[in-house]
Structure formats: C-alpha cells, structure tokens
Amino acid sequence: MAGLESSTAAIDLDRPNLEEYLTSDSILQPRHHQKLHLRDLIDISPTLTEAAGAIIDDSFTRCFKSNPPEPWNWNIYLFPLWCLGVVVRYGILFPSRVAILAVGWILFFAAFLPVHFLIKGHEKWKRNIKRKLVEMMCSVFVTSWTGVVKYHGPRPSLRPHQVFVANHTSMIDFIILEQMAAFAVIMQKHPGWVGFIQETVLESVGSIWFNRTEAKDREVVARKLREHTQGVDNNPLLIFPEGTCVNNDYTVMFKKGAFELGCAVCPVAIKYNKIFVDAFWNSKKQSFTMHLVRLMTSWAVVCDVWYLEPQYLRPGETSIEFAERVRDMISVRAGLKKVPWDGYLKYFRPSPKLTERKQQIFAESVLQRLEK
Structure with missing residues (x-):
C-alpha cells in the first residue's frame, strides 16, 4: 500500500511525459484512427491486477493492524x-x-x-x-x-x-x-x-x-x-x-x-x-x-x-x-x-528509484500495446 501511494503521488506531482518512452517513428504517425481492443487491456492486466491487489489485500499493512475480536454484547441478555x-x-x-x-x-x-x-x-x-x-x-x-x-x-x-x-x-x-x-x-x-x-x-x-x-x-x-x-x-x-x-x-x-x-x-x-x-x-x-x-x-x-x-x-x-x-x-x-517485508518500511518511505522503476514498467507496457 505504501509503495502504491508513493507511486500515485509521484505521478501526480511530476506528470512524466509518456512520449519519452515512444520511438521517433511512433511519434510522427497519427493514431486517431486506431481503436483500443479488449486484448490490449488484457495484456496490461497483470499490472492492473497488482495495483488492485495492493488496494484490496495489502499484506504489508496487515502486519501492523490490530485485529479486535468480534463484539459479543450485541443483545439484551x-x-x-x-x-x-x-x-x-x-x-x-x-x-x-x-x-x-x-x-x-x-x-x-x-x-x-x-x-x-x-x-x-x-x-x-x-x-x-x-x-x-x-x-x-x-x-x-x-x-x-x-x-x-x-x-x-x-x-x-x-x-x-x-x-x-x-x-x-x-x-x-x-x-x-x-x-x-x-x-x-x-x-x-x-x-x-x-x-x-x-x-x-x-x-x-x-x-x-x-x-x-x-x-x-x-x-x-x-x-x-x-x-x-x-x-x-x-x-x-x-x-x-x-x-x-x-x-x-x-x-x-x-x-x-x-x-x-x-x-x-x-x-x-x-x-x-x-x-x-x-x-x-x-x-x-x-x-x-x-x-x-x-x-x-x-x-x-x-x-x-x-x-x-x-x-x-x-x-x-x-x-x-x-x-x-x-x-x-x-x-x-x-x-x-x-x-x-522489511519492517523498517513502517517508518520510512520506499526509495524513489523503486517507485520510478514501477512507473516506467507500467508506461512501457501500455505504450507497447498502443504501438501495435
């Protein structure tokens, strides 16, 4: 979860230009006529799955959460x-x-x-x-x-x-x-x-x-x-x-x-x-x-x-x-x-290199599909 939050914050602040990851030929050719097919989304689904999994089932955050028992005083008796x-x-x-x-x-x-x-x-x-x-x-x-x-x-x-x-x-x-x-x-x-x-x-x-x-x-x-x-x-x-x-x-x-x-x-x-x-x-x-x-x-x-x-x-x-x-x-x-997990991540934010690498991998996976 911490890594995901850091990645999101970095994207919002830096606004990286996706054209940096495109080839010169792909920049010159217009793509308005191209359509995004279902298979394009399926090919990037591992990245989307990883992000969704981090939101739904964050195994790092769960290590430091208190799990109180279910309340038992729920009726008049x-x-x-x-x-x-x-x-x-x-x-x-x-x-x-x-x-x-x-x-x-x-x-x-x-x-x-x-x-x-x-x-x-x-x-x-x-x-x-x-x-x-x-x-x-x-x-x-x-x-x-x-x-x-x-x-x-x-x-x-x-x-x-x-x-x-x-x-x-x-x-x-x-x-x-x-x-x-x-x-x-x-x-x-x-x-x-x-x-x-x-x-x-x-x-x-x-x-x-x-x-x-x-x-x-x-x-x-x-x-x-x-x-x-x-x-x-x-x-x-x-x-x-x-x-x-x-x-x-x-x-x-x-x-x-x-x-x-x-x-x-x-x-x-x-x-x-x-x-x-x-x-x-x-x-x-x-x-x-x-x-x-x-x-x-x-x-x-x-x-x-x-x-x-x-x-x-x-x-x-x-x-x-x-x-x-x-x-x-x-x-x-x-x-x-x-x-x-390293327990010290509880006190320190992940390295910027880690989040930047994640961003680059995601951008490349998307752009590879758009080039086809």
Whole structure:
C-alpha cells in the first residue's frame, strides 16, 4: 500500500511525459484512427491486477493492524453482563493493579538505588542483586496484567557466545521474558519514563540502545553486540530481529545482524492468545503508557513462550539464509505467517528509484500495446 501511494503521488506531482518512452517513428504517425481492443487491456492486466491487489489485500499493512475480536454484547441478555464486566475491570481490577505496580516500584527503587549508587566495589555481587531485582520488577508488571504465561522448554542459561532472538509484538515481550532470566536487550531508545528506566535500570544489566534514524548507530551497536557476546559474566543477549512490533499474526524479515556474531542463536517463539486482550502495541497510534493501561483494564494477558533448540551457522550458509531458517522455526512454532517485508518500511518511505522503476514498467507496457 505504501509503495502504491508513493507511486500515485509521484505521478501526480511530476506528470512524466509518456512520449519519452515512444520511438521517433511512433511519434510522427497519427493514431486517431486506431481503436483500443479488449486484448490490449488484457495484456496490461497483470499490472492492473497488482495495483488492485495492493488496494484490496495489502499484506504489508496487515502486519501492523490490530485485529479486535468480534463484539459479543450485541443483545439484551449479554449487554448487562458486559456492563458488569466494565465496572469490575475499571472499578476494581484496575485500581488494585495500579496499587500493586506502585508498591512494586517503591520496593524496587528502595533496594536498587542504594546498590547502584552507594555501594562501591563488589561488582559481581552488585550484578547478581540487580539481576534479581529486575526479574522481580518484571514479575510485578506481569502480575499487574494478571498475566497467564506458559513457558515451554529449558530455562535460558548464563553462557557466553550465545544470543536469543524472538518475534516481536510489544515491549511487554521483553518483560515477559525478563521475569524468567535477566536478559540484556537491544532496544530502540525511547523518551519519557521509559527512557529513564532504560538509562537507570536496564543499562545495569548490560542492555544496548540504538536510534534507527541514526546511520552511525549501526556500527556502534554491531561492535557492542560482538563485545557483549564474548563476555563470560554478561547476561544473555536478547534481540528482536524484526526491528519493529508486528501484530502477532505475521513475521516480517529478520535483520541479519544477530546472525553474524559467530555464536549460537537460541530462537524464542511468543504467541499471545487474544481471548481477553490483543497485546499488539501500535506505537504510531498509542503511547506505551496507554498500551499498559489497556492491558491493565483487561481481564488477563495470556500467552505461550517456547524456548527452541540453539541453532548454528551451517557450512556454506549465508547470514541471510541463517536468519530465514530461524524465522521459519519461530513462525511454525508460534503459528505465524511469513511475509517478505522489511519492517523498517513502517517508518520510512520506499526509495524513489523503486517507485520510478514501477512507473516506467507500467508506461512501457501500455505504450507497447498502443504501438501495435
């Protein structure tokens, strides 16, 4: 859809002259006597079909759309029950969950800040305490959603030369995984209170931040990733190679950076059950605070997490092929559909060269038929 919109905008603005694609002979010969036959339209139908398909069934846009369940309060018998549920969720569950979260933060900072700022030396002891505190706080978050999480497979172990990769639906993916093991995560830098938590809390467990709009960040992050995976006492590294949140029905292209580190790649598949709430975070339409409020006013957050067998680069296999093989494993295990899109297109417009090439192909297909 984005590519189609860009092409249309370019045509409207530039008004390319179709005579540029005509031969000199065809320009000199008048064509008023010629008729456009049905076969002429049929011959350009693949291009028209592609355009219509982009409008009707845009597989890229569908990856980033929330799919709310069908309403069930449609008659006089169910509507009163739905109203009662709203009162319980907003009047009882939400205040109690906010209280649990507030108490959790108070206890967390009461223990974390003295360890982080006051105690000098004993770095290994400090790291262990911070790991446990971060795990505890993530458990408080999951409790505030009445999280029902079922973990499958062995718990992640603290070993060097390994990296964990998972499909990405929301920032809560990290919280759900972090309550089981203190991962060091690579994540987009966020503003506000989330940025404060990143700088003061998550950096203490070795997390790495980047800004997708800064080209220089890629080299710095790649170097930090290699250094982190070589450390013996570092926390396991967690990467979301899609690079953006997808709606838990699809998986988009995995970035190859996580698969070029020369270490074991441990796939993690996450699948949310939408029976009570859709956990997808559409960051372009909703702040993370409002996303948390939506989760805390639902009945529960239900999901399954599978820790799959570690994978290694095979002889003769490229990093891109390695990434696709791991994506296949995660997609099959979580029941997700694979699509061949780069998730960063969600943030950036397609290259002008791509849209110009599409325009040229379409113009040539039309003019070839008119010349006959």
